[in-house]
Amino acid sequence: MTCRKQSSPTSLLRVVCIDGALVLDNEKSLPGRGAWVHQSCLATAISRGAFKYALKLTEQPNELDAKDMKLK
Structure with a gap:
């Protein structure tokens, strides 16, 4: 979403x-x-507020910190 590179x-x-x-x-x-989104691009996407546009929302979502959204 942020870097716009295609990946599997x-x-x-x-x-x-x-x-x-x-x-x-x-x-x-x-x-x-x-x-x-790539895991490496997640923090940038959150800081830019990109999910509002990517998910076609009318309001900014209650965003989590990138550290809370790590894969385990």
Whole structure:
């Protein structure tokens, strides 16, 4: 989303907005529009507020810190 480089879905994180909050979709199966982002680009996307536009939201979502959205 931030660097706009194409990658395979297995190397990208999927983020969705549920009840106004950004959620990391580890299983890549949550309903709704998802935004795909490289893990290295996640902090930049959050700081730019890019998820509002990528997810076509009318309001800025309650964003989590990039450190809270790490893969485990």
